[in-house]
Amino acid sequence: MTDLALRQKMRPVALSTISARQGTSLSYLEQLFSALRRAGLVDSTRGPGGGYTLARRADQVSVAEIILAVENLKADDLQNLGAGQAAQVKSMTGDLWSTFNLRVMEYLQSVTLQDLVAQQLEKGVAFEDPAPAAAAKPKLIPKPRPLMARVGVPNSVFALGSMPLLQRR
Numbered sequence: 001m002t003d004l005a006l007r008q009k010m011r012p013v014a015l016s017t018i019s020a021r022q023g024t025s026l027s028y029l030e031q032l033f034s035a036l037r038r039a040g041l042v043d044s045t046r047g048p049g050g051g052y053t054l055a056r057r058a059d060q061v062s063v064a065e066i067i068l069a070v071e072n073l074k075a076d077d078l079q080n081l082g083a084g085q086a087a088q089v090k091s092m093t094g095d096l097w098s099t100f101n102l103r104v105m106e107y108l109q110s111v112t113l114q115d116l117v118a119q120q121l122e123k124g125v126a127f128e129d130p131a132p133a134a135a136a137k138p139k140l141i142p143k144p145r146p147l148m149a150r151v152g153v154p155n156s157v158f159a160l161g162s163m164p165l166l167q168r169r
Contacts, residue, residue, distance in 0.1 A: 001036070001041070001042075001054075001061070001066055001113055001116075002113065002116045002117060002120060003018050003021060003022060004018065004042065004052055004053070004054060005054060005058040005113050005114070005116070005117045006117055006120060006121075006125070008052075008053045008054055011049060011051070012044075012045040012049065012050055012051030012052055012053050013051045013052055013053070014050070014051040014052075015029045015030060015033060015051065015052065017051075032070050033052055035069050035070050035072065036066070036069050036070065037052075038069075039065070039068075039069035040055055041054070041055055041056070041061060041065060041066065041069055042054060042055055043055045054113075057114075058112065058113040058114040058117055059112050059113070059114035060112070061112060061113040061114075062108065062109045062110070062111065062112055062113075063108040063109075063111045063112070063113070063116070064105050064108035064109040064111075065109075066113070067108060
């Protein structure tokens with residue numbers, strides 16, 4: 001999401017470019033961004049030049065929202081994050097895990113995507129999108145040599161047949 005926030009002002013960002021920059025599997029990114037789109041955090045644009053953009057400004061998206069979206073959790077689940085551990089260990093330890101998870105999520109709710117972008121910019125991360133692939137220059141193909149007009153043949157195909165093999169090449 002930070003990569004997307006850094007580069008989306010230029011145009012929608014393709015997952016293949018994020019995959020190449022981050023060294024992450026494209027299929028994994030497709031799964032993540034599908035969940036982010038369902039959560040309303042990103043918008044997708046189809047077609048040539050398509051990709052993903054943030055659905056909201058970066059300062060309006062918390063890290064907790066991103067985690068909840070990709071982990072397929074609801075905001076109500078924040079209270080119950082330690083409940084699974086509570087059944088396996090003593091109640092006091094379960095309460096500790098529950099409180100720990102709640103504090104971590106509170107912190108993550110206070111950190112916005114814009115905060116992460118600012119950190120990356122402070123580190124000097126280059127965010128220029130690579131120039132679009134240079135328009136493919138047409139490959140120059142030499143024009144064929146004109147055939148010498150032959151008298152007595154109806155068209156050039158017949159003239160080609162009457163040429164010696166070495167001359168045809």
